[in-house]
Amino acid sequence: MASDNSHDAADLNSVLRTLSSLAAGSSQSTASAQPQNIHPETAGPIHRPTPEIASHNPHQPQSNALNRPATPTxxxxxxxxxxxxLRYVMRTVAQSEExxxxxxxxxxSQHSHERQWxxxxxxxxxxxxxxxxxxxxKEDEAEITNYDAKVYKASAxxxxxxxxxxxxxxIPFFVLRSGLVRDSPAGGDVKSSDQAASGVTRNELADLQRRMLELLQDLCKE
Known part of the structure; x- marks a missing residue:
């Protein structure tokens, strides 16, 4: 049955090459790039924003600067x-088309790869x-198991x-300082009034990250 693996191996290898390219940061801008990976089910790599160069013409209106969202404090x-x-995202992402x-x-890209897999x-x-x-x-089951293992690795x-x-x-909760993340206490979570001072537990952080992903999908839906 080994010879029958070529059909899906080519597709999966293509996805893995794309993922490797993404991890290396060598992909092109998402405005024109082919689908990359996000998981969640992953979109393509993104170039970091390039600072705009101010005009040297003193008579030219600085419209770009006026339209730029205020830098969050x-x-x-x-x-x-x-x-x-939520306040941070609405002051940054919601006001930045880029x-x-x-x-x-x-x-x-995430959705594209999920469909492909x-x-x-x-x-x-x-x-x-x-x-x-x-x-x-037995051979069929082994082949499916092997394919699923490859997809699991690619999705990770x-x-x-x-x-x-x-x-x-x-994005908040994805750049949180490690010192603000703590293990859940054996007796349960700390009181909510103490949360801001003591940070968040790993379980709380995972929930907040999922909630943020949902917000970003709603905010940036096409």
Whole structure:
């Protein structure tokens, strides 16, 4: 059955090459790039914003500067509560079309790869059904298991790439200082009134990150 692996191996290898390119930071801008990886189910790598060069013409109106969103005074690496994170995002991401375009690219790429992986798996199953006379149920199961393991590894790489991109964009809860993240106490979570002073638990941080991803998808949907 080894010779039958070429169909989906090519597709998966293509995805893994894309993921490798993303991790190396060698991909092109998401405005024109082919789908990359985000996990969540991953969009392509994003170039960091390039500072605009001010005009040397004293008579030219500085419209770009006037339209630029105000620089936030809060360091996102210190934000540990949802209300503070929401205010920060609405003052930055919501007012920056460039940032929204980058996040849309991440979402688009993630969805594209998820569809590609699913379609390749369906094609593999169909191929096995069409070639029952030359393969056994055990061989088919091993082939599916091998494919699923490759997809799991690729999706994990894609998730790491997404987190790296969100860190680069300074999104709250993805740039939180390590000193503000603590293990959950054995007796349960600390009181909410103590949360801001003591940071967040790892479980709380995971929940806040998922909530932030949902907000970004709603804010940047096409």
């Amino acid at each position: 809060v360091d996102p690496a210190t934000i540990t509560t949802w209300p503070a994170a 940032t929204q375009l980058r996040i849309r690219g991440l979402i688009r 699913w379609n390749s798996r369906e094609a593999l199953v169909k191929k096995q059904l069409d070639s029952k006379e030359v393969s056994t149920a 790489q894609m998730a790491d790439a997404l987190i790296a991109e969100l860190r680069g964009l300074r």
